Amino acid sequence: MAEDHRIVEHDEWLEARRALLAREKEFTRLRDEIGRQQRALPWEPVEKEYVFDGPDGRETLAELFDGHSQLIVYHFMFAPEDDAGCPHCSFWADSFDANVVHLKARDVTMVAISRAPLAKLAAYRERMGWSFKWLSSGGTDFNHDYGVSFEPDETDDAVYNFATIVPGLADREGMSVFTKHDDGRLFRTYSTYARGIDMLNAAYNYIDLVPKGRDEEGRAPQFWVRRHDEYDR
16 A cells, blocks of 8 residues: 555655645534534424334334434334344444433434334344334334335435435435424424435544545445444354
8 A cells, every 4th residue: 555655754744734734624614614504404394293113112203302302313224024224224323322322411312213113123222232212113104204215116216315316225324303392393403314424423434534545436335334243254
């Protein structure tokens, strides 16, 4: 790898690093501004009463807030017929699982929701050693309404990621944010899909800094990802 890369003395390296730092600061300011725009989006009322199967029994979307005014839902790909969750969503879950407790300190509850039955979710959660709350939306329109599950006649049309991507599968990944008003009304404030969830993955933020980066050029994205208990198999 070093043979193909420019090698310089300290002073020249420092000059190049300072030039990049200026660009990084521009990016940070742009990211802050985009964050403000994300939070300033208009809100969409939640018109249906969704009921999920979870470890605490049947719960409505409103009950998932669990005393907080903000709710993050990770749309985890786990179809009813599957025996294990998506390895790529599992990669993301490894990242957010430990952060749930920190989010609670900022008036945020985070859960995962999938179409698979609760028994399958619970078994896979135990296998992976996660602690986040995971609920089944089986039998509801929740996943379809929030853009992460598709009917057979939709999978080959550009209906995913705000009608910009062909999903190719019955289930896709994403994240949605909801808020609860003092009078009990619920609103969706934000959703993101596909590469929109990249920044939620802490591992990728580290990988992007090393010389090889993601090293996925010319290959399928995340071709290398395995469930965390499968890398040594």
